[in-house]
Amino acid sequence: MPQKTKQTPMMEQYLGIKANYPDAFLFYRLGDFYELFNDDAIKASQLLEVTLTSRNRNADEPIPMCGVPYHAAKGYIDTLIEKGYKVAICEQVEDPKKAVGMVKREVVQLITPGTAMDSKSIDAKTNNYLAALMTTPTNQFHLAYVDLSTGELKTTELTSLEEVMNELMSLKTKEVVFKEAMDLEIQEKLKTTLGIMVSTQNDSIESAEFSYLTDDIGNKDLIGVVKLLLSYLYVTQKRNLGHLQKVEVYLPTNYLKMDHYSKHNLELVSSIRTGQKKGTLLWLLDETKTAMGGRLLKQWIDKPLIKEQAIIMRQNIVESLINHFFERTDLNEALTRVYDLERLAGRVAFGNVNGRDLIQLKTSLLQIPQLIDIIQLMNKGEWDKLLTELDQVPEVVELIDQAIHDDTPLSIKEGGIIKDGFNEQLDTYRDAMRNGKKWITQLEAEEKAATGIKNLKIGYNRIFGYYIEITKANLAILPEGRYERKQTLANAERFITPALKEKETLILEAEEKSMTLEYNLFTEVRETIKQYIERLQKLAKTVAAIDVLQSFATVSEKYHYTRPLMVANSQEIHLIEGRHPVVEKVLGQQTYVPNSVEMTQDNEILLITGPNMSGKSTYMRQLALTVIMAQMGCFVPADKATMPIFDQIFTRIGAADDLIAGQSTFMVEMMEANEALRYASKNSLILFDEIGRGTATYDGMALAEAIIEYIHEEVHAKTLFSTHYHELTVLDERLSGLKNIHVGAVEEEGELVFLHKMLPGPADKSYGIQVAKLAGLPDALLSRATVILEQLEQKEAVVMNHSVTSEIPTLENTKELTDDGQLSLFGMLEGSEAEIVRAVRKTNLLTMTPLEALNCISEWQQKLN
Structure with missing residues (x-):
């Protein structure tokens, strides 16, 4: 068996550290580079497009190696x-001068997708969430999540894996922590279905800090999942987590509930077509001036309110802002000078704040008195709560103002951060440096005069220190023994004097000590500010809320929105001349055709017919977006609006499949329909677009009709149901809560013109061929389709006419001879059998529901038996 190659002490150290981080790239610090070895090097060289080299290249088994500069890492x-x-970032953790053997190195931080704080991929207006998940023996799910950059920490209890996945998708979570070897099937599903990184943390760490964060939670299971999350942070980040906020426990039922499919279908924060922000409700509403306001707006869109009083409080402030244009303008200008207080506070606590961050913090806090003054001019009571939460934190402003230069450099270790007058010892060092350099300037002038050498100069470099430089051409006139020779160059000689050497020692000592002292003073300032983290975070939340509310006011005024009247426990919708807010912004207010949505207590279902492209889906989305905006506290796009407060929104709009999970478009359609039918209440809103179109015509029609009946009889939710099955429009004759409406369209000189206006009653036809013509299909194809359509309509007319108008035969006049002279089967029937045959002949199956048909068959069977 071949001998294993003996490793060098350095490689032994590397391999020992790497063994503890098998699933991470180990950035191992060597001088001015981070080096990677073995498989890490091979893979990183490909991902980072850096050169792959090798260590001990002449050995039998050279070690693959690549590196990146420390300053650009x-x-x-x-x-x-x-x-x-x-x-995993591995640094030297002892002074090399004092090290015995290999310099000690340790991993000082493990950076993961869920713990990245300032990655270029993290948008200022986007949260970066890390989650933890635990299950109980009773199949309950406990979820906790944190944004390490802001300190936001929340937890909730969920009842199904579907709810868990919905919450993780809404949060756009990049990483989920589990206990090792627990819930392996769920781990695999999250990895394969959602593409989320799964990490494990076996040990739950106990600390007073963690207990403080969770002491308001009564549920021990929720405490457990939060501690799992905090333990993972403690192990990976290896630093102070003092900026984490006390855990907020929430229930999904406290907000307007929407599953991920509904949020996706309604394009709340990302476009179905592009995946981008443009063309979404977020794009429309985002007039925020601060990063934290932008993040809060996303959260409000994701979780609209269901408490009437909370909605009204937001509406009151929005109305106040609309009524005070000039004050709102001043408010917005002040907000533009507020930096990201949440993330600045996080950087302070995390220990990676620099001088410029502190200046941004001071600048932000200096805007708070102005915000207070502006709000007081508008306040008639609606602002009282927010005003009390606008903490100016004057102690932090004063400290930064006294300590930190306004034009401070980025580096915190090279001086120039602390102001003169802040620390007496630092002032002494600076005086020595300034006077020393002034003395050197004077010495240079004196030596030029004394020697007569006009190009004599006194310079400095890090190796030789200060020196007097004289060109070789002038050496002849230099008085003998005046200077002590120090260095010879090609064209000059460098000298030193005892006085210059003494002054050099004083200056360099002052420079070195002043930089060390400045760094220590800066860290003291940072540690002092840490004491105010909680106040800064509360202030940040308040400023963010003000920012979102002014954004609502700005958008509402710009697009002429109206304040909706919210009526809890109502079953009526009166949305007069409403508009789809996003489509209106794209098309322009002059182009968009408004439509009303009116549903009374007794009208639960609107059955919508009309041609494709006419605006049925837009009409449905319009209502859903209006509901969401209203329950966020924003004004809505309508001339007048009286609305109930919905508890849930369910949608089935547009074609979608889930190929990863092996589900077809029709299966996804049925699953989404099932969610609504199972969980909707009378206070919910259901939007179903073309249910049943993914299967055969009669299957689809049967399912659509049965679903409508079920909603009408069992669910009682407000429902908009669009369909191309015109046969369903007769349902209004027997379903009292259903009302037909249609999108108007007319033909002018053979061309189809959409009116985009909702009209009462069913549509007269589908206009499918006319829509195909608009799409540009060949004329020959369209002509053939027209002929086929006429033939099909004629056949249907014959069948319908026969079933309705044919004389009902009797036993005597139905005895007919067959071709061989025998009586036909019908002619041989007697009694109840003949009666049933007559009933079958009379029955029009096209007007019956599947359930009615089954009932008829059952009655006939009973008579035959």
Whole structure:
């Protein structure tokens, strides 16, 4: 058996550390580079497009190796994190001068997709969530999540894996932590279905800090999942987590509930077509001026309110802002000067804040008195709560103002951060440096005069320190023994004097000590500000809320929205001349055709017919978006609006499949319909677009009719149901809560013209061929389709006419001879059998529901038996 190659002490150290981080790239610090070895090097060289070399290249088994410069490492780390990998940062943790043998190294931080704080991929207006999940023996799910950059920490209890996946997708979580070897099937499903990184944390760490964060939670299971999450953060980040906020426990039922499919279908934060923000409700509503306001707006869109009083409080403030244009303008200008207080506070606590961050913090806090003054001018009571939460934190402003230069450099270790007058010892060092350099300038002038050498100069470099330089052409006139020779160059000689050497020692000592002292003073300032983290975070939340509310006011005024009257426990909708807010923004207010939505207490279902492309889906989405905007506290796109408060929205709009899970478009359609039918209440809103079109015509029609009946008889939710099955429009004759409406369209000189206006009653036909003509299909094809359609309509007319108008035969006049002279079967029937045959002949199956047909067959069977 071949001998294993003996490793060098350095490689032994590397391999020992790497063994503890098998699923991460280990960035191992060597001088001015981070080095990667073995498989890490091979894979990283491909991902980062850096050169792959080798260590001990002349050995039998050279070690693959690649590296990135220390000063540029952040960009490379960000790239790996964005691609879904982990990076372990390994640094020297002892002074090399004092080390015995190998310098001790340790991993000082494990950066993962869920713990990245300032990656270039993280948008300022986007949260970066890390989640933890635990299950109970009773199949309950406990979820906790945190944004490490802001300190936001929340937890909730969920009842199904579907709810868990819905919540994770809404949060756009990049990483989920489990206990090791627990819930392996769920782990695999999250990895394969959602593409989420799964991490494990076996040990739950106990600390006073964690207990403080969770002491308001009564549920021990929720405490357990939060501690799992915090333990993972503690192990990976290896630093203070003092900026984490106390855990907020929430229930999904406290907000307007929408599953991920509904949010996707309604394009709340990302476009179905592009996946981008443009063309979404977020795009429309985002007039926020701060990063934290932008993040809060997303959260409000994701979780609209269901408490009437909370909605009204937001509406009151929006109305106040609309009524005070000039004050709102001043407010917005002040908000533009507020930096990201949440993430600045997080950076302070995390220990990676620099001088410029502190100046941004001071600048932000200096806007708070102005915000207070502006709000007081508008306040008639609706602003009282927010005003009390606008904490100016003057202690932090004063400290930064006294300590930190306004034009501070980025580096915190090279001086120039602390103001003169802040620390007496630092002032002494600076005085020595300034006077020393002034003395050197004077010495240079004196030596020029004394020697007569006009190009004599006194310079400095890090190796030789200060020196007097004289060109070789002038050496002849230099008085003998005046200077002590120090260095010879090609064209000059460098000298030193005892006085210059003494002054050099003083200056360099002052520079070195002043930089060390400045760094220590800066960290003291940072540690002092840490004491105010909780106040800064509360202030950040308040400013963010003000920012979102002014955004609502700005959008509402710009697009002429109206304040909706919210009536809890109502079953009526009166949305007069409503508009789809996003489509209206794209098309322009002059082009968009408004439509009303009116549903009374007794009208539960609107059955919508009309041609494709006419606006049925837009009409349905219009109502859903209006509901969401209203329950966020925003004004709505309508001339007048009286609305109930909905508890849930369910949608089935547009074609979608889930090929990863092996589900067809029709299966997804049925699953989404099932969600609504199972969980909707009378206070819910259901939007069903073309249910049943994914299967055969009669199957689809039967399902559509049965679903409508079920909603009408069992669910009683407000429902908009669009369909091309015109046969369903007769349902209004026997379903009292159903009303037919249609999108108007007319033919002018053979051309189809959409009116985009909702009219009462059913549509007269589908106009499918005319829509195909608009799409540009060949004329010959369209002509053939027209002929086929006429033939089909004639056949249907014959069948319908025969079934309705044919004389009902009797036993005597139905005795007919067959071709061989025998009586036909019908002619031989007697009594109840003949009666049943007559009933079959009379029955029009096209007007019956599947359930009615089954009942008829059952009655006939009973008579025959």
